[in-house]
Amino acid sequence: MAEEVVLFGAWFSPYSQRVRIALKLKGVQYKYVEEDLHNKSPALLEYNPAHKKIPVLVHNGKPIAESQVILEYIDETWHGYPILPKDPYERAIARFWAKYLDEKYNLPLKIKACWGEEKEREKALEEVSEILQFLETELKEKRFFGGETIGMVDIVANVIGLWLGAFEEASGVQLMKREKVPKLCDWIDEFVSSSVTKESLPPRDKLIVYLRNRFGGANVSK
Template identity: 55%
Template sequence: MASNQEEVKLLGATGSPFVCRVQIALKLKGVEYKFIEENLRNKSELLLKYNPVHKKVPVFVHNEKPIAESLVILEYIEETWKGNPILPTNPYQRALARFWSKFIDDKVVTAAWKSVFTADEKEREKNIQESFEALQFLENELKDKKFFGGEEFGFVDITAVFIAFWIPMIQEIAGLQLFTAEKFPKLYKWSQEFLNHPVVKECLPPRDPVFAFFKGLYQSLTASK
């Protein structure tokens, strides 16, 4: 196992929710790795070599074999390092975890992002509405569980780090009331539990520089209107 660990690299950018997912999984599994910070405005030869299709982070490299896309990487980590499982053993529960993770990427991440970082007013309204509907589905799915994975956090929770850490930040920048304790009490309580988990806490990027980066992005967008 030690030899595996020596050849693990993660190409990422601090402040990316997708990179953060991979870091949480690796931390939980106790996998040591080398983090290579990428500048996405000036992509390295290494990034283009390892991920020629999307040219995006994260890229996970294990024994010189590169894997892209955060959800695919999470599954690979789960299959390679068996300790502290993030997917249930039951096939139906595993399928559900995959379903909800994909739902978060397809319905929440895209819509919430466009709720803030879209110049077109109509487009923004549409995405705000879509974000609400998607978060409501997750609120209902959480029921009275501590985490989506039950008593311990798992695959869906890790995917949902975007909701817990990034949505509150971008909604504050835009003056939106998208995800609040009043509107989504269960989901909000979950987000606090999740962000305060020692493993998660250690993997979150420092809030201030990330906030400043997104604020700059938002201001340049609103200035160009």
């Protein structure tokens, strides 16, 4: 009996793209269902009644919600490419940074940094700078957060990989300076140009248009 794998997501969602990257790395075939978040499908509401959000992965009729939970499920279910390290300590560190990213570098912070009032924006930009500096330090001399290959933290950090630059271009606000975080900038270049992520991430131009339409154009406040 063939496995049935279905992903409910949205093209502009970095959380959906995390799952797409993980499935691609594992070589898992799946059906993708694009959701209209203004008119959610009965299937999505049935599979994730608690949060009513994407992404949701349905494996042989069993739903799993929340992107980081899904990533761990994928890693434990399909062998081959390791998403999380095998060493317990390294696994704990990867979970820490993944959690840190989702808690600290969230959508409200990015909106404030790009489109907030002046004082609110300045404070948010300081927070963004601090987060990026921590990530720069964590990268050390590694190619990826996962070492020589893309791992859990890299996949979760896709919110920076493609989306940070798109937020900058959509708003006209600079969130990151290469001279301050050169390793992180090198990581972004390599991450978005990887063959796996290239096929899983949305077109940058389309994403910028979406962000402008949703949040507004360039921030011209002084």
